[in-house]
Amino acid sequence: MSGEVNIKRLAQELNISIATVSKALNDSYEISLKTKTRVWTLAKALNYTPNPAASNLRSNKTKTIAVIIPCVANNFFSLAIKGIEEIARQYGYHVLIYQTHEDTEMEKSFTNSLLNGRVDGILTSVSSNEYNDEYYRELVKKIPVVLFDRVYESLDTFKVTTDDYQISFEATTHLIQCGCKKIAYLYGLDQLPAGRARFMGYTDALHANGLEPREELIVKYQPEEEVNLKQIKQLFQDQQPDALFSSIEEFIIPAYSACIDLKLNIPEDVKILSFSNMSSARLLHPSLTTITQPAFEIGNEAAKCLFKILNKKGIDDERDVVLKSVLIKRASTGC
Amino acid sequence: MSGEVNIKRLAQELNISIATVSKALNDSYEISLKTKTRVWTLAKALNYTPNPAASNLRSNKTKTIAVIIPCVANNFFSLAIKGIEEIARQYGYHVLIYQTHEDTEMEKSFTNSLLNGRVDGILTSVSSNEYNDEYYRELVKKIPVVLFDRVYESLDTFKVTTDDYQISFEATTHLIQCGCKKIAYLYGLDQLPAGRARFMGYTDALHANGLEPREELIVKYQPEEEVNLKQIKQLFQDQQPDALFSSIEEFIIPAYSACIDLKLNIPEDVKILSFSNMSSARLLHPSLTTITQPAFEIGNEAAKCLFKILNKKGIDDERDVVLKSVLIKRASTGC
DNA sequence: TATATTTACTTAAACGATTACGTAAATTTT
DNA sequence: AAAATTTACGTAATCGTTTAAGTAAATATA
Incomplete structure (x- = not known):
């Protein structure tokens, strides 16, 4: 019926050139207010919207x-x-x-x-x-x-x-102040600066408090979900850590699940802390201490x-x- | 240096027309395999990718x-x-x-x-x-x-x-079978078919079990977060429902929070069930019964x-x- | 008043692809 | 061998904008 509405159509109806319409629409100084108003009014009336492909191209x-x-x-x-x-x-x-x-x-x-x-x-x-x-x-x-x-x-x-290193240092220190001496690290993003900074914050905080980071206390994240649960359970059985510091949110569910499965009480038997933006962190049982990024x-x-x-x-x-x-x-x- | 690489450039280098290049790239039957191969090879070599704006436009x-x-x-x-x-x-x-x-x-x-x-x-x-x-x-x-x-x-x-009505009916029935007689409804999406179907499933299940839906047991969702918590607390104080059926995930946190604040035990004092895709539902305290949509x-x-x-x-x-x-x-x- | 400048337009060439149409050569059909 | 068809291209228009360049009229400057 009305055909597609483009600047050509506007130009025809107003009996002015395509260029004028284009410039009017772009509020160019070259066009008089009178003409602009005519263009704008008709454009609105016909519900004109510019074709993005055409303007992208040009x-x-x-x-x-x-x-x-x-x-x-x-x-x-x-x-x-x-x-x-x-x-x-x-x-x-x-x-x-x-x-x-x-x-x-x-x-x-x-x-x-x-x-x-x-x-x-x-x-x-x-x-x-x-x-x-x-x-x-x-x-x-x-x-x-x-x-x-x-x-x-x-x-x-x-x-x-974000201040990965500092907050990780602070969080580790918090765990130590809560009495933890054997803090396991659930390691994610180990290929990336962010992941390494978090890990460094952890190890440096240990050192600063006279503790040694230990290889056996590190669990690296695996993409296959079940594996993480198994690894954490194994960690508990082999090492009996008194805290888990998780560097990524993905470890939370396996970590809590492991504690439930092994009947470990949080925080009495083991304390848990994780990087997380999970909105339900405070509703977990027990509520989860988090490092929350903005x-x-x-x-x-x-x-x-x-x-x-x-x-x-x-x-x-x-x-x-x-x-x-x-x-x-x-x-x-x-x- | 190399300039932008487009079909014109390919055509020049191969000494053929733009049309041929375009057709070759689109694997047209009009072009011989030999020419297609030449075009494809060069296109790959020069890392050619078509300009989306141009092809969109045309x-x-x-x-x-x-x-x-x-x-x-x-x-x-x-x-x-x-x-x-x-x-x-x-x-x-x-x-x-x-x-x-x-x-x-x-x-x-x-x-x-x-x-x-x-x-x-x-x-x-x-x-x-x-x-x-x-x-x-x-x-x-x-x-x-x-x-x-x-x-x-x-x-x-x-x-x-999804089968909003049926699953809602089923969930309500579940609550009734668990002994609930005063099931409050946390009502979301009330302007939409999905929300109404969920509500209908709830009321029909009540009727089917000889219970009457009651206006006072309905809390409508408010966009302002704090309001929902207040409403739910008020609901508990005024009506002492023995269950909350939440039709949207957004009610979970205020619902649990209200119970914590009012020292109500879940599920002894009140049972809770909610539509939800929250991955941590089973880690909540207590773990949350959910209707989970695929x-x-x-x-x-x-x-x-x-x-x-x-x-x-x-x-x-x-x-x-x-x-x-x-x-x-x-x-x-x-x- | 003659010249320069500004205003408000128009013309036409892009942008990079697609595609209808044209065509010469090769092949097939009669 | 002539006619018809197929193959494999090329030419040029087109999509809807933007914009450089041109221009006539109006206004400002000298």
């Missing part, structure tokens, strides 16, 4: 950013996305989501598919299965990239992280950094943004 | 779908997205995410911004703040839409839902339906896909 701007993360079904990342989305909305940007499932090959494949002008920039938290910084070293030259939480060091771009704010901040690059404002700002996590002491550490 | 295909949901930071939706993404990947599609924060105005604004060819189709779970079916009645005429979980009835498109599968199925429309295959299939939720009995209902 202007090389997509008004779209990509978020590449391991998995959306994770409290930290879903909150981060929420934070990212909020900022994207403010700038009128669209948000593409890609899940790598911790696979750097996927990561490369996704980012490569974004290099031909599908997006204006990329926000990413890298995958844990491999240390892949050379790839990113090249990537950041080709497209604006901001890394958050899981970053590589010394990349020439903005990075938003996930929403991280997403927020990362997005803001990306828009600094895209809008070429504040590029001289400090490019290593470090936010603070909080240690929330609850019953699982019992003091 | 072909009116974006290889992109949009997912419009209330919020990603919700176990159900993040799992659903995971399910959607899996299918999208298989078809080589990109996924845009929009969060409405339960605001139908946002919803309209987002969908309107997608009608000019930004995406090939839309997957959505509607907002709860308002019954908005007229809008969707028009929308489905303009663009392929699949609704999941939170749908409107009698829309001319695919809908993926969130991942819902996303999966919804995406499959959308691709049926996009690929014009199976359009004659049943368009009301209903998946089964499961009632997972745990300690909070104590029997």
Whole structure:
């Protein structure tokens, strides 16, 4: 009936040129207010919206950013996305989501598919299965990239992280102050700076309190869920640790499950503490002491950094943004 | 240095026409295998990827779908997205995410911004703040839409839902069998078919067991978190219900908190049961009996339906896909 | 008043792909 | 061997914008 409504159609109806319509819509100084008003009015009346493909093609701007993360079904990342989305909305940007499932090959494949002008920039938290910084070293030259939480060091771009080392040190110290002497470490992200910083915070805190980190007290995360439960049970049987410090949320369920299965009382027999953004942490039995990262704010901040690059404002700002996590002491550490 | 690599560049280097390159890349029957191989080889060597804006513009295909949901930071939706993404990947599609924060105005604004060819189709779970079916009645005429979980009835498109009524009936019956006679209902999504079906399952199960639903035992969800806790506490003080049936996950934390605050024992003093995709449900104290929706599968199925429309295959299939939720009995209902 | 500048447009060329249509050569059919 | 068909390309239009460059009229400057 009415046909597709594009600037050509607007131009015809108003009996002016396509260029004038385009410029009017973009509020160009070259167009008189009178003409602009005519264009705007008709555009609204006909419910005109610009064809994104056409303007992307011509202007090389997509008004779209990509978020590449391991998995959306994770409290930290879903909150981060929420934070990212909020900022994207403010700038009128669209948000593409890609899940790598911790696979750097996927990561490369996704980012490569974004290099031909599908997006204006990329926000990413890298995958844990491999240390892949050379790839990113090249990537950041080709497209604006901001890394958050899981970053590589010394990349020439903005990075938003948390105080992993310090908070981990603080948390370990808390366990020690609660009387723990044999603190097991549930190790995640061991390929990444974030994971190593957490581990360093743990070992340094041990040292600072005259304790020695011990290889036998470390359990490394395995992607297959059941394995972690088995490993933790084995750990309890072999080593009888008096605390579990979990560096990632994924260990919480197997850790609690192991205690239930082995009839260990938390915090009497063993204290538990974990990095986590789980909203139900305080409803667990007993309520879980957590290191909670400001996930929403991280997403927020990362997005803001990306828009600094895209809008070429504040590029001289400090490019290593470090936010603070909080240690929330609850019953699982019992003091 | 090498300049942007597009089909023009490929054509020049191979000394053939742009059209031939384009057709070769699209594996057209018009092109000889020999030429195709030359093109493919060079394309790979130069790391050519087609400019999406250009092909979108010309072909009116974006290889992109949009997912419009209330919020990603919700176990159900993040799992659903995971399910959607899996299918999208298989078809080589990109996924845009929009969060409405339960605001139908946002919803309209987002969908309107997608009608000019930004995406090939839309997957959505509607907002709860308002019954908005007229809008969707028009929308489905303009663009392929699949609704999941939170749908409107009698829309001319695919809908993926769960057996809300039946599972709610079953769950209520379970509570009654556990001896409950005064089952309060924590009412969410009351503007939507899904919410009403859950409520109907509850009331019908009461009737079927000789119990009368009572207005005073109903608490309606409020967006402001603290209010729900207050309401539930008030409910306990005024009515002393012997069970809480929560129709949405958001009530879990205030429900448990209220019990803790009022020193009510679960399940002795009050039994609790909730719709939920919370992975920590079995670690709560006591472990929570849940109605768990197959969130991942819902996303999966919804995406499959959308691709049926996009690929014009199976359009004659049943368009009301209903998946089964499961009632997972745990300690909070104590029997 | 003649010249320079500003205002408010228009024309037309991009952007990078797809595709209808045209065509010469090779092959098949009669 | 002539006609018809198939194969394998090329030409050029097109998608809906943006924008450099051009221009006539209006206004400002000298």
